[in-house]
Amino acid sequence: xxxxxxxxxxxxxxxxxxxxxxxxxxxxxxxxxxxxxxxxxxxxxxxxxxxxxxxxxxxxxxxxxxxxxxxxxxxxxxxxxxxxxxxxxxxxxxxxxxxxxxxxxxxxxxxxxxxxxxxxxxxxxxxxxxxxxxxxxxxxxxxxxxxxxxxxxxxxxxxxxxxxxxxxxxxxxxxxxxxxxxxxxxxxxxxxxxxxxxxxxxxxxxxxxxxxxxxxxxxxxxxxxxxxxxxxxxxxxxxxxxxxxxxxxxxxxxxxxxxxxxxxxxxxxxxxxxxxxxxxxxxxxxxxxxxxxxxxxxxxxxxxxxxxxxxxxxxxxxxxxxxxxxxxxxxxxxxxxxxxxxxxxxxxxxxxxxxxxxxxxxxxxxxxxxxxxxxxxxxxxxxxxxxxxxxxxxxxxxxxxxxxxxxxxxxxxxxxxxxxxxxxxxxxxxxxxxxxxxxxxxxxxxxxxxxxxxxxxxxxxxxxxxxxxxxxxxxxxxxxxxxxxxxxxxxxxxxxxxxxxxx
Amino acid sequence: xxxxxxxxxxxxxxxxxxxxxxxxxxxxxxxxxxxxxxxxxxxxxxxxxxxxxxxxxxxxxxxxxxxxxxxxxxxxxxxxxxxxxxxxxxxxxxxxxxxxxxxxxxxxxxxxxxxxxxxxxxxxxxxxxxxxxxxxxxxxxxxxxxxxxxxxxxxxxxxxxxxxxxxxxxxxxxxxxxxxxxxxxxxxxxxxxxxxxxxxxxxxxxxxxxxxxxxxxxxxxxxxxxxxxxxxxxxxxxxxxxxxxxxxxxxxxxxxxxxxxxxxxxxxxxxxxxxxxxxxxxxxxxxxxxxxxxxxxxxxxxxxxxxxxxxxxxxxxxxxxxxxx
Numbered sequence: 073x074x075x076x077x078x079x080x081x082x083x084x085x086x087x088x089x090x091x092x093x094x095x096x097x098x099x100x101x102x103x104x105x106x107x108x109x110x111x112x113x114x115x116x117x118x119x120x121x122x123x124x125x126x127x128x129x130x131x132x133x134x135x136x137x138x139x140x141x142x143x144x145x146x147x148x149x150x151x152x153x154x155x156x157x158x159x160x161x162x163x164x165x166x167x168x169x170x171x172x173x174x175x176x177x178x179x180x181x182x183x184x185x186x187x188x189x190x191x192x193x194x195x196x197x198x199x200x201x202x203x204x205x206x207x208x209x210x211x212x213x214x215x216x217x218x219x220x221x222x223x224x225x226x227x228x229x230x231x232x233x234x235x236x237x238x239x240x241x242x243x244x245x246x247x248x249x250x251x252x253x254x255x256x257x258x259x260x261x262x263x264x265x266x267x268x269x270x271x272x273x274x275x276x277x278x279x280x281x282x283x284x285x286x287x288x289x290x291x292x293x294x295x296x297x298x299x300x301x302x303x304x305x306x307x308x309x310x311x312x313x314x315x316x317x318x319x320x321x322x323x324x325x326x327x328x329x330x331x332x333x334x335x336x337x338x339x340x341x342x343x344x345x346x347x348x349x350x351x352x353x354x355x356x357x358x359x360x361x362x363x364x365x366x367x368x369x370x371x372x373x374x375x376x377x378x379x380x381x382x383x384x385x386x387x388x389x390x391x392x393x394x395x396x397x398x399x400x401x402x403x404x405x406x407x408x409x410x411x412x413x414x415x416x417x418x419x420x421x422x423x424x425x426x427x428x429x430x431x432x433x434x435x436x437x438x439x440x441x442x443x444x445x446x447x448x449x450x451x452x453x454x455x456x457x458x459x460x461x462x463x464x465x466x467x468x469x470x471x472x473x474x475x476x477x478x479x480x481x482x483x484x485x486x487x488x489x490x491x492x493x494x495x496x497x498x499x500x501x502x503x504x505x506x507x508x509x510x511x512x513x514x515x516x517x518x519x520x521x522x523x524x525x526x527x528x529x530x531x532x533x534x535x536x537x538x539x540x541x542x543x544x545x546x547x548x549x550x551x552x553x554x555x556x557x558x559x560x561x562x563x564x565x566x567x568x569x570x571x572x573x574x575x
Numbered sequence: 576x577x578x579x580x581x582x583x584x585x586x587x588x589x590x591x592x593x594x595x596x597x598x599x600x601x602x603x604x605x606x607x608x609x610x611x612x613x614x615x616x617x618x619x620x621x622x623x624x625x626x627x628x629x630x631x632x633x634x635x636x637x638x639x640x641x642x643x644x645x646x647x648x649x650x651x652x653x654x655x656x657x658x659x660x661x662x663x664x665x666x667x668x669x670x671x672x673x674x675x676x677x678x679x680x681x682x683x684x685x686x687x688x689x690x691x692x693x694x695x696x697x698x699x700x701x702x703x704x705x706x707x708x709x710x711x712x713x714x715x716x717x718x719x720x721x722x723x724x725x726x727x728x729x730x731x732x733x734x735x736x737x738x739x740x741x742x743x744x745x746x747x748x749x750x751x752x753x754x755x756x757x758x759x760x761x762x763x764x765x766x767x768x769x770x771x772x773x774x775x776x777x778x779x780x781x782x783x784x785x786x787x788x789x790x791x792x793x794x795x796x797x798x799x800x801x802x803x804x805x806x807x808x809x810x811x812x813x814x815x816x817x818x819x820x821x822x823x824x825x826x827x828x829x830x831x832x833x834x835x836x837x838x839x840x841x842x843x844x845x846x847x848x849x850x851x852x853x854x855x856x857x858x859x860x861x862x863x864x865x866x867x868x869x870x871x872x873x874x875x876x877x878x879x880x881x882x883x884x885x886x887x888x889x890x891x892x893x894x895x896x897x898x899x900x
Contacts, residue, residue: 383785407787415785422785424778426845435775436786438768445766488786 078140079104079274080125080156080243085134087120094120095298098134102243107265107275109289109306111282113318114477114507116295118278122245125276126158127151138243157236158245165228167221172202174220175235205234209271210264225369226257233264237273244268245276250284251505254368254533255568262288280507282311283536296320315508326512327540328519333361337395338527339496341380344389349375350551353389357496357527362518364542364559365531366567372551373531374416377498380529381413382406393495407436412489416501416531422485423473430455430469432484437492458487463513479510486517497521497528503537515541535564549573598890599838599854606858610865617868624747626860628815631753632657633827634856635808637834638760639801641852642770644835646777646797647844648703652692652710653805654827658820659714660685661809664735665727665819674735682806688714689802693795711828718821727819739815749811756804761849763800773797777844830859833880837887858883 080102087095095117102108112118123129125136127148136143143154151158165174176198182191199216206214214227223231229249236244246265250258265275265288279285285292286306294302294317302317339357344350350372357363367373379386385401392398393409400406406413415421424432433455434441441447441454455469464483466476473481482502489497502518503511518541522528532538538545539559547555547570555570611618636653643650660681667677688710695706730736741748764770772793775783784790805824813819836842837858838851862883866876 403784403787404789413785415782420779421781422779424775424782424845426778427774431771435771435782435788438771445762446768446771448766 077103079106079138081137081140083135083137085121085124085131085136087124087129087132093298095124095131098295098298098300100293100300100303102274102276104242104274105269105272106291107269107277107289109285109292110276110278110295111280111285111292111314111318112295113509114479115297116318117298118295119247120298121295122158122247122276122278125151125156125243125245152239152241155240155242156245157233157239157241157243158247159229159232159236159249160247165220165231168219170218171206171214171216171220171223171231171234172199174231175202175205175238177235179239201238202234205237206230209237209267210234211267212260212264224257226253226260229253229261230264241273243274243276245278247278248280248505249277250279250281254571255535256368256572258284280505282314286311286314294318319509326508326515328516330362330519330543331360331523333522333543334359334525338393338525339380340392340395342390342392344379344386344391346375346379346384346386348551349379349384350386350548353548353553355546355553355556357529359525359527360522361544362522362528362530362542364538364545365529365548366533366535366538366545367548367571369533371548371571373548374500375551376548377500377529377531378413380406380496381411381498383413407492410493410495411498412436412492412494412496413498414485414489414500414502416504418478418481418485418505423481425474427473428470429459429464429466429473429476429484432473433458433469433487434491436488440491454491458491462487462490462517477507477510479506479513482506482510482514483517486514490521495526497526499528499530501532501534502530503532503534535567538567539564547571599851599858599887602887602890603854603858603861606861606865610861610868613865614868617865622864622868626857626864627750628747629864630857630860631749632808632812632824633830633834633859634753634853635756635811636801636805636827637831637838637852637856638756638849639797639804640831641835641838641840641847641849642760642764642773642797643801644777644832644840644842645764645844645847646773646794647780647842648696648794648797649707649832650692650798650801651704651707651828652688652714653801653831654824655711655714655718656685656688656802656805657809657812657824657827658718658822659688659809660806661813661823662718662722662727662819662821664810665730665813666721668730668732668735669727674732678735678738678810681810682803685806685809686799686803689799689805690795692802693798696798697791697794715825722819722821724821726821728817730813730817730819735814736817737814739811739813749815752807752811756807757849757853760800760804764847764849769793769796774845774847777841777846779845830856833884834859837884855887 078101082098082100085095085098086093098121110118120129124131125145127145127150130146136145138154145151145154166177181194181198183194184191202216206212210230210233212230214230220228220231249261253261268275277285277289286309289306292304292306292309292314293300294314296318336359337356338359342354343352345352353376365373365377375384378384380400382400382403382405390397391400398409400409424435430452434451438446441451452469459466459469462483464480466480473484503514518528530538530542539562542559545557545559545562545567546553547557547567549571554573557566616622640650640653663684664677664681667680668674692707692710695701696703737748739749743751772788775788776790776793780790812823834855835852838855839848840846840852859880862880863876866879
């Protein structure tokens, strides 16, 4: 069969779920050695398209060609055979197995000609092969012997890439690969993608981070409402243009105007430490102020935030709330002191997936609703209020939260904590994995809470977000505060150089 | 606008219903009708009363176990606790203590066993399976040490007999106690913070911790409740038999789990159907009774019951209740 110029050709692919058209008539090409950006709002059809390519969903119509040969992808094994590898946003590694075992999972090398499950494994050969892929092809050093669960997120992601390469994937699909990565790790990933490209591999890069997409990709495909609305070279686009293509109009403004904070400190932290987490941290948070916290993964920023809530509390130092010295040694202490904490991992730390919006909304303030018997009428009224106030798109408090989009779930969680009427609001990655419009809504909600006089701390790995939203930005490095910047005069470069210090 | 509001109502109410016990209730009705057709004796008042009497001992415990399982826990100690607390009540009475005092002591011991289970699970953080299995073996062992395998009989005090044998109007006392227990646990589960927190822990333990739920307190309370209910069941059974049998309640832990799971409470936690549990307990008793009436070899009973449990769980799994994201 003659070599086609396209590694992948999609022709008129469509998919229906019940009566809704999740995708219709999608056609696009992917050349060998090309990096293609795939963008669109949540629900635009990106993940459906990826699931079709990876065999998780079967398409209803259209054709897929790989290297000029028509393929029928009906299940994950078909995709693997066709040379499509997918690196998921939620990593699909086995945390208790080591890197070699993960890279070879499902395709172990075994002794003899007839592989079956009871034949001894060729551990040395697999190890050498894994080391070659990691060191020579990807150019990274990873400990092959420790369980991958104990490795950093970026390293685990690289192991996933290695796994795809090991299964002879020529087309790699990356779903939000940098969402949880720090800057230096992101740069490493960008280098790896470039190397893969040089080696003739094709990459489909799916992300919400548009500036990154434009930087990394050769071409960008924009999906909207299940259809392909643009297929243009990255060089002809800019972020604003992509956004307007995605939403089919223009977005007024992403970040709200900052109101000026009050004079009184609502929270004052004096030299607090927790061994192995953070050391000698001091700062003040004023009424109505939004304080950002930047730093690499492992810099102690999340541990600090959680400690202020009482989860893994500080061991020494002083915490003053509204001028009063307070001890916060447990989550109950934190909540009694009117501190609220929105965790980063919405699915695992935030929502109660099998329960309703209302259930989720009132989870941390049930004591407000009656004594022994819950006053469910009052609860429902309060929920309806918040759903309206926060602009949560749902069918009402009874709807299952699992059916809401990520952005709306996040608003429910924010409402959960606003309902506790906190003085201090601790937010960890408040906009991770939610779409542009929802992001703008969440920023607006944060800003109006600040305007209402609450003190707000935002931990984020997104520097643009910190600069656009916060008044000041505290930068952490190896558990210590290495600088507090004024957001008005700071830049992403300034934050980055502080957060990496000597390295 | 208003039509849209109406439209959105349908899926909501549907969702609510599927969270209930519809499947098991239908299965129960079908089986009762079938047995009624197969044998006219089955639907006689006397036989139905027998079935209810058999069902209550498992049902009472299963109400508590519903909360345990909805919290992603398991309690294997309930059968032994039933026998142990029944023995305590019987022994105290034989030693001349007032029946009410004896029953009170028995319930207190049951609660205490539950608290010990709860503390070991929630505070010492030993796996619930191990803790309650050890407790099951220990209490059964203590019974054997004390009784040497011989039943304790001679409980002829009428004010004790009334628990297991009395009637209020035409309702047998144990049935009345079961109904009251159902109502109380129903209230706890659906109307109070304790119930809400129990389901939250089962749904997402980490999220529950981060909304400030004292997980350890809730776990201890739920295990204590289950211990208390096992003792209550033990008192009723001892009173009905007028004897404390050393082997009483053997295998109840499995019947209880079966009743809960057949009723639609997920072993993965987060969801509970108390009505389903009640139906599950009745179903077990109905099947056992039906097999007796139809003169099926006793050895086959286990096979049939096991198959029914599997069927019920499969029906639950493929009945459109699977959830994604």
